[in-house]
Amino acid sequence: METLGIYISVPFCRSKCSYCNFASGVFPESYQQRYVDRLLSDIREIGIQAAAMGVSLPRVVNSLYFGGGTPSILAPALLHELFAVLRSGFRFSADAEITMECAPGQLADDVLAGVVECGVNRFSFGVQSFVDREASSTGRLHNRATALCDIERVLAAGIRSVNADLIAGLPHQTAESWRESLEVLLASGVDHASVYMLEVDEDSRLGRELIERGSRYHAASVPSDDQTADFYLEAVEVLNRNGLTQYEISNFARPGTASIHNKKYWQRQPYVGFGLDAHSMLRADDGNPVRFRMGDDMQGFLNGSGFAEVQPVPRSEALEEAWFLGLRMNDGVALRDLVGEFGTVAICSHDSVLNELSSTGLLEINDGRVRLTDRGRLLSNEVFESFLVEKQNHLTELVTID
């Protein structure tokens, strides 16, 4: 039976971190009720919307993810309303993973107790650094003690599955301070870690400053790209050696605790997102994916704007997605599955790119699976781009299906 993942975007934050390029912000508290009212209405209407788009909406949910933003700053009564409407519209499997993202220091006792009662069984903390100077230089409002205290609180509340995010490449980060963050994370009791490399783009204040070489947000203290890459490689080595095994480019878990929700994105299983800038992927009756997303303008959302984009994914693009999403996972892509979905001729269209990437040591092909190498994971963006531009070459002999 096909199951569904649900994502709820809660874009409210107490402050805006300098590196953040999400559709989140510091909005007036009065927006929260209006925002949740809109979410409730969209959740109630999604069956009608799905039918209008000609896509099927599985009703059994095995993952629910409150992301943001900082969902834990929503008033408990609003969170209860959301759970009530979600549970009346969908059937949750007994083992459903229900995750709530939190900023350390922003999980009040009544919210923790309330959401655990509602079924939240996994917390994800945006720690980013356990070194106080690094956290504060990006505008985070917590320090190491706060983050460790919150992790302890959720563990004490009976939650077994806890993630901590770290960012490699923050201002003032050094090889020593990065090692310190990794060591503190390992000792903290979390069973999952997400390690991202700082993104430099126009959508964050720090990113713009790095591009323009300013100094207000500590751009001058950001490690070089090579240093950041070394930090990432060290995280892979240290976390793997200590039992948090890498299962995706940025994700590490103890056995049995890989994120069910995030795996849906990489394995192209159906999910539906509600709220600002939330993305969805459901399948049409012919099996082809249809992607749709909400816009990222808060006023528009509160005023009832519809989907910003609804896009049936052509089969050629679906195949590209199958490659670059599947390759994010350490298990890689099973050629047999790809042939089953797209046919031999279609997958052979990427033969030459596979050939080139494996000859340059970025990919390996073993036992009918294609995987990124360690170096390929470090250069994953370049690898994925080559799948996007590769459209002309057909039917060479590299890929053998047994």
Ligand code: SF4
């Ligand atoms: S708390 Fe998270 S979503 Fe909010 S500004 Fe910071 S990084 Fe962005």
